[in-house]
Amino acid sequence: MTSKFQAPKGVSEYFPPRSNQFDFVLRTLVGPALAAGYELIELPIFEDTELFTRGVGESTDVVSKEMYTFEDRGGRSITLRPEGTAGVMRAVIEHNLDRGQLPVKLFYRGPFFRAERPQAGRYRQFYQFGIEAIGVNDPQLDAEVIAIAYEGYKKVGLKNFSLHLTSLGDNESRAAHRMTLVDYIDKLDLDDETRNRASKNPLRLFDDKRPDIQAKMAKAPVLLDFLNDESRDDFSEVQESLRSINIPFEINPRMVRGLDYYTGTTFEFVHSGLGAQSGIGGGGRYDGLMATLGGQDLSGIGFGLGIDRILLAMESEKIALPIESYTDLFVISLGEAARKRGFIIVQELRNQGFVVKQSYGDRGLKGAMKAADKSGARYSIVIGDAEISTGSVELKEMATGEAVSVTLSALASTLAEKSR
Ligand code: HAM
Numbered sequence: 001m002t003s004k005f006q007a008p009k010g011v012s013e014y015f016p017p018r019s020n021q022f023d024f025v026l027r028t029l030v031g032p033a034l035a036a037g038y039e040l041i042e043l044p045i046f047e048d049t050e051l052f053t054r055g056v057g058e059s060t061d062v063v064s065k066e067m068y069t070f071e072d073r074g075g076r077s078i079t080l081r082p083e084g085t086a087g088v089m090r091a092v093i094e095h096n097l098d099r100g101q102l103p104v105k106l107f108y109r110g111p112f113f114r115a116e117r118p119q120a121g122r123y124r125q126f127y128q129f130g131i132e133a134i135g136v137n138d139p140q141l142d143a144e145v146i147a148i149a150y151e152g153y154k155k156v157g158l159k160n161f162s163l164h165l166t167s168l169g170d171n172e173s174r175a176a177h178r179m180t181l182v183d184y185i186d187k188l189d190l191d192d193e194t195r196n197r198a199s200k201n202p203l204r205l206f207d208d209k210r211p212d213i214q215a216k217m218a219k220a221p222v223l224l225d226f227l228n229d230e231s232r233d234d235f236s237e238v239q240e241s242l243r244s245i246n247i248p249f250e251i252n253p254r255m256v257r258g259l260d261y262y263t264g265t266t267f268e269f270v271h272s273g274l275g276a277q278s279g280i281g282g283g284g285r286y287d288g289l290m291a292t293l294g295g296q297d298l299s300g301i302g303f304g305l306g307i308d309r310i311l312l313a314m315e316s317e318k319i320a321l322p323i324e325s326y327t328d329l330f331v332i333s334l335g336e337a338a339r340k341r342g343f344i345i346v347q348e349l350r351n352q353g354f355v356v357k358q359s360y361g362d363r364g365l366k367g368a369m370k371a372a373d374k375s376g377a378r379y380s381i382v383i384g385d386a387e388i389s390t391g392s393v394e395l396k397e398m399a400t401g402e403a404v405s406v407t408l409s410a411l412a413s414t415l416a417e418k419s420r
Contacts, residue, residue: 008124008125009118009124010116010117010118010122010123010124010125011123011124011125012123012125012126012127012308018311020321021311021314021321022127022307022311024156024321025156025307025310025311025314026109026127026129026307028152028155028156029109029129029152029155029156029305029307029310030107030109030129031151031152031155032147032148032151032152032155033107033131033148033152034107036105036144036148037105038105038106038107038131038133038148039105039106039107040106040107040108041088041091041106041107041108042108042110043081043084043087043088043091043108044081044087045080045081045110045113046078046079046080046081047078047079047081047086047087047090048076048077048079049067049069049077049078049079050077051079051086051087051090051293052067052079052081052082052083052086054292054293055085055086055089055090055261055289055292056082056083056086056259056260056261057200057201057259057260057261058200058260059197059200059201059204059260060201060204060258060259060260061258062082062083062114062258062259065115066082066114066115066116067079067080067082067113067115068080068082068113068114068115080113081112081113082112082113082114083112083128083259083304084108084110084112084128084130084132084304085130085132085259085261085286085289085300085302085304086261086289086293088106088108088130088132088134088302089132089134089289089290089293089295089300090293092104092106092134092290092295093290093293093294093295093296097134098134098135098290098295098296098298102134102135102136102298103133103134103135103136103141103300104132104133104134104135105131105132105133105134106131106132106133106134107129107130107131107132108128108129108130108131108132109127109128109130109307110127110128111125111126111127112125112126112127112128112304113125114126119276119277120274120275120276120277120312121274121275121276121277121306121308121309121312122277123308126306126307126308127306127307127308128304128305128306128307129152129304129305129307130283130302130303130304130305131145131148131302131303132300132301132302133145133300133301133302134290134298134299134300135298135299135300136299137264137285137287137299139234139235139237139238139241139265140237140241141301142234142238142241142264142265142285142301143238143241143242143245143247145283145302145303146163146165146238146242146247146267146303147242147245147247148303149269149281149283149303149305150163150247150269152305153269153280153281153305153310156310156314156319157314157317157319158271158280158310158313158314158317158319159317160271160272160273160313160316160317161269161270161271161272161280161313162248162249162250162269162270162272163247163248163249163250163267163269164249164250164251164252164255164267164268164269164270165238165239165242165249165250165251165252165265165266165267166223166224166251166252166253166254166255166265166266166267167223167224167227167231167234167235167238167264167265167266168203168223168262168263168264168266168284169223169226169227169228169231169235169263169264170228170230170231170263170264170287171263171287171288172228172231173223173226173227173228173231174223174226174263176226176228177221177222177223177225177226178202180221180226181202181203181220181221182198182202184219184220184221185198185202185205185220188216189216190213190216194208194213201260203223203256204256205217205220206220206254206255206256207256207258222253222254223253224251224253225253231264234264234265235264235265238265249267252268255268257282257284261286261288261289261292262284262285262286263284263285263286263287263288263299264284264285264287264299264301265284265285265301266282266284266285267282267283267284267303268281268282269281269282269305271309271313271316273312273313273316273317274309274312274313274316277309279306279309280305280306280309280310280313281303281304281305281306281310282303282304283301283302283303283304284301284303285299285300286299286300286301286302287299326355326376327355327356327357327375327376327377327378328354328355328356328377328378328379328415329349329354329355329356329357329377329378329379329380329381329415330356330357330358330359330371330372330375330377330379330380330381330398331345331346331356331357331358331359331380331381331383332358332359332365332368332369332372332380332381332382332383333358333359333382333383334364334365334368334382334383334384335384335385337385337388338383338384338385338387338388341383341388342358342383345383345408345411346358348412349411349412349415352412354412354415357375357377359371359372365382368382372398373398377398378397378398378399378418378419379395379396379397379398379415379418380396380398381393381394381395381396381411382394387408391407391408391409392405392406392407392408393405393406393408393411394406395411395414395415
């Protein structure tokens with residue numbers, strides 16, 4: 001049926017059976033974060049617009065072209081969150097979460113909004129799972145954050161992905177590189193718009209997809225060659241730590257992240273089965289962000305993993321859902337008295353932890369059996385007047401058709417035994 005209403009253009013939606021996979025991915029990714037002591041932070045989906053213009057940076061596409069910004073009824077400029085890090089920093093500062101033990105370790109998940117041109121794997125509302133570790137600058141923490149993402153991908157079953165790694169160094173390293181890069185860019189023949197973008201953040205030109213700009217940037221100096229001793233040592237230790245736990249990576253000195261706050265270690269996970277939108281997650285360190293937003297001058301590191309793209313990647317690798325949606329028992333009740341008794345039995349079994357479905361309405365045995373077949377339940381029972389008077393039912397295994405007689409009082413224990 002064509003509905004009068006359709007979802008807004010370019011949003012991702014999840015409904016059964018695929019929503020089971022979505023749920024599985026979220027539950028799986030959180031495991032390695034919990035194991036490393038990260039705790040949930042649940043934040044608003046809209047924030048003061050300036051949080052993102054300041055935090056994410058005006059040179060970025062995300063801020064300059066892709067924000068869903070509107071005025072609320074009180075005349076305030078509000079933006080639907082395009083990413084999670086700025087909001088987490090705002091909350092950490094506002095609620096003094098950084099006044100206790102450091103690092104503060106937080107994870108979050110939920111929808112994010114960017115007004116991008118929709119295509120496969122690129123949506124206007126999409127989902128991320130993210131973590132942030134704030135207040136400690138230790139290369140082992142960088143490796144820990146990367147390891148959490150890596151383990152998450154492995155746990156959902158992905159194989160065909162790789163980790164790209166670089167370092168954007170500290171302020172001193174970036175300043176040295178910037179001077180040389182700006183000199184190089186000044187000598188290029190560029191249109192005004194591109195030159196303007198480069199003046200805000202010259203690194204952006206590395207990320208320009210146009211072939212002529214790519215050709216012009218082919219010999220541009222890369223930041224990795226300008227790291228001072230401290231930044232170089234830190235980056236070496238990150239690599240050494242990753243090697244020590246067998247996490248493979250490639251150094252990609254030309255990688256540019258889409259957000260301006262990055263410093264030091266930055267990384268992206270790329271999947272080979274996704275075409276143009278191959279980034280299944282990314283992150284890095286952000287030294288100045290908290291101070292920029294009015295907080296203490298603490299460093300942080302984190303990542304955001306794209307749930308929508310992880311699902312597409314799983315499909316490209318033909319990864320079946322390890323846990324199918326599962327039903328233990330389907331209960332068919334025939335007749336008024338049986339319906340009343342059946343309802344109570346169903347509730348009791350559910351309260352004991354079994355997944356139980358039932359027939360509704362007066363469908364008759366044939367219709368109800370069809371529903372039982374389709375339900376995917378392992379077992380079914382039929383309750384009628386006879387079963388109520390004898391107090392026992394036939395417990396039928398759906399796959400084989402085999403049935404055993406079980407008293408109603410022993411139904412739970414029999415089901416428990418059979419599913420062991
Ligand atoms: P990001 O690289 O902009 O980083 O986004 C992280 C991931 O979200 C991407 O790798 C991609 O998988 C997914 N993603 C981004 N945009 C879309 C879209 N339009 N449609 C579908 N998926 C998308 C951040 O957002 C940073 N906050 C990550 C971070 C946390 N860095 C430090 N801490």
